[in-house]
Amino acid sequence: MHPCSPGRGPGRPPRTATVVGSGPNGLAAALVLARSGVEVTVVEAASGAGGGLRSTTDSSGVLHDRCATTFPLAQPSPFLRLFGPSLTGRGLRFATAPLDAVHVLDNRRSAALHTSVAQTASGLPGRDGAVWKATFGPLAERAGTVTGEFLRPVVHLPRHPPVFVGFGVQAGLPATLSTRRFRSPEARALFTGVAAHAFTPLDMPASSAAGMMLTVAGHSAGWPVAVGGSQTVADALVRHLRALGGTVVTDTPVTDPGQVADADIVMLDTSPEAAAKILGDRLPGHVARTWRRFRRGPAVAVVNCVVEGGVPWSGHPAETAGQAVTVHLGGTAEQVAVAERECWSGRLPEHPFTLVGQPWLADPSRSVVRDGRALHPVWAYSHVPAGWEGTPRQTFDLVTEQIERAAPGFRDRVTAWTASPPSAVASHNPNNADGDIAGGASHLPQLVARPRLLHPYDTGVPGVYLCSSSTAPGGGVHFMCGMNAAERALRGPVSGRSAAHR
Numbered sequence: 001m002h003p004c005s006p007g008r009g010p011g012r013p014p015r016t017a018t019v020v021g022s023g024p025n026g027l028a029a030a031l032v033l034a035r036s037g038v039e040v041t042v043v044e045a046a047s048g049a050g051g052g053l054r055s056t057t058d059s060s061g062v063l064h065d066r067c068a069t070t071f072p073l074a075q076p077s078p079f080l081r082l083f084g085p086s087l088t089g090r091g092l093r094f095a096t097a098p099l100d101a102v103h104v105l106d107n108r109r110s111a112a113l114h115t116s117v118a119q120t121a122s123g124l125p126g127r128d129g130a131v132w133k134a135t136f137g138p139l140a141e142r143a144g145t146v147t148g149e150f151l152r153p154v155v156h157l158p159r160h161p162p163v164f165v166g167f168g169v170q171a172g173l174p175a176t177l178s179t180r181r182f183r184s185p186e187a188r189a190l191f192t193g194v195a196a197h198a199f200t201p202l203d204m205p206a207s208s209a210a211g212m213m214l215t216v217a218g219h220s221a222g223w224p225v226a227v228g229g230s231q232t233v234a235d236a237l238v239r240h241l242r243a244l245g246g247t248v249v250t251d252t253p254v255t256d257p258g259q260v261a262d263a264d265i266v267m268l269d270t271s272p273e274a275a276a277k278i279l280g281d282r283l284p285g286h287v288a289r290t291w292r293r294f295r296r297g298p299a300v301a302v303v304n305c306v307v308e309g310g311v312p313w314s315g316h317p318a319e320t321a322g323q324a325v326t327v328h329l330g331g332t333a334e335q336v337a338v339a340e341r342e343c344w345s346g347r348l349p350e351h352p353f354t355l356v357g358q359p360w361l362a363d364p365s366r367s368v369v370r371d372g373r374a375l376h377p378v379w380a381y382s383h384v385p386a387g388w389e390g391t392p393r394q395t396f397d398l399v400t401e402q403i404e405r406a407a408p409g410f411r412d413r414v415t416a417w418t419a420s421p422p423s424a425v426a427s428h429n430p431n432n433a434d435g436d437i438a439g440g441a442s443h444l445p446q447l448v449a450r451p452r453l454l455h456p457y458d459t460g461v462p463g464v465y466l467c468s469s470s471t472a473p474g475g476g477v478h479f480m481c482g483m484n485a486a487e488r489a490l491r492g493p494v495s496g497r498s499a500a501h502r
């Protein structure tokens, strides 16, 4: 049946589905559909399944994640609560490092995020420990409820109103206001660095949302990596899909509705721009107009390095940064806020906010020893303006300069590297247009309407749904754009205006 004609008749359950794109959201959508008895085919443009879960081993035998590395939102996600046991049986395994994240302010000061709220609190100066505990402790105890309420479209009838309001009010604040509850530069920087994962100016309303969610989730299950690399997450999803009768076809970009014409349901794990191209003039005008207004966010400039002996963190922060799977660089809360605002406004900051991943601290199997030298994978990216046009060399220099400030001598330890400016990030995966890895900006309008208010997953074409991180609840590996979209698809093919148009 053609998905762009009125789909299956009322009452007839869907029998077949095509999922375009095999990122975590596409595969999650595929599993939810397959579990309901739908025969699913996943069609992927790249040569392997996984999208942002891609890992590769280099010629020295060191294993690198090319995109996502840490998964704070995966384990507390309703998707893994449902599929976790099956996926564990198919090779999914998470591991954490001694510390989840460390924010380096300068060579004297740092702040550490432990999985334990109490340990995090005890490392913060003065009364800030008690404030951290009071802010995150009660929510972390109900992390499953928080993720159940907020890893879905914001506009919904809450199942747990006290948690919804308690978390929602704090998440709705600008991060620069949230941090005023702390007195020390350390606590302020720690929360700011986590909030900066959203790529949103930190003085904007709701710029606390990512910080709240990643901190609360981290205090429940840590910031783990996947043992054996992020690709193992995709591999486990694909194995389970095959066990449920599904199929994955790679090396097949979908550009035309004719390629997905036979399915009762079509799920698009693509950007709205790509979805609009695939659907062509079948896309209703009001949806096309809303999607055209959808704003992309700032970009990343990424490096993957092989580092002999690991990162030589210096000064006082060395003690903590040397144990953390993720290190945030960018100075004080105020300095990070200025840099994030610059990126958003299209200017390259002097010292962009930079994340450094040291996944081998959680998963030593990624490193190798060659001629008595320990070689470790270090992954890092700096926030840069959308479409920043650096070369790979300039990307390497930009990102490693930020690391050198906290770890002098870092470059001397790099034995091999690759660097991806925004154009390369986009060319690996069309969903990362202009180097934006979050599926679109995550400022308040697009937290509420992502990419459309009330109908985040509907394309307006009966039977065809959007399920990528451009839909609610947004970027990061939590699988919930895919799961929510598939549940929407199973409820029926017709949405709001398109029903009226039939």
Ligand SMILES: Cc1cc2nc3c(=O)[nH]c(=O)nc-3n(C[C@H](O)[C@H](O)[C@H](O)COP(=O)(O)OP(=O)(O)OC[C@H]3O[C@@H](n4cnc5c(N)ncnc54)[C@H](O)[C@@H]3O)c2cc1C
Pocket (backbone or CB within 6 Å): 020, 021, 022, 023, 024, 025, 026, 027, 043, 044, 045, 046, 049, 050, 051, 052, 053, 066, 067, 068, 069, 070, 071, 072, 073, 252, 253, 254, 255, 269, 270, 271, 274, 300, 302, 381, 425, 428, 429, 430, 431, 432, 437, 438, 439, 467, 468, 469, 470, 474, 475, 476, 477, 478, 481
């Ligand atoms: C460098 C980098 C670092 C990151 N770090 C983290 C991290 O540490 N933790 C975290 O949680 N998240 C991280 N992310 C973000 C995370 O990877 C994404 O949020 C997540 O992968 C989004 O999943 P998705 O399924 O929506 O899309 P994607 O993972 O982007 O997958 C989309 C897939 O669809 C395919 N596709 C697109 N269009 C078509 C088409 N027309 N036809 C066929 N196939 C198509 C693409 O090839 C791709 O495989 C990172 C991303 C990048 C790039």
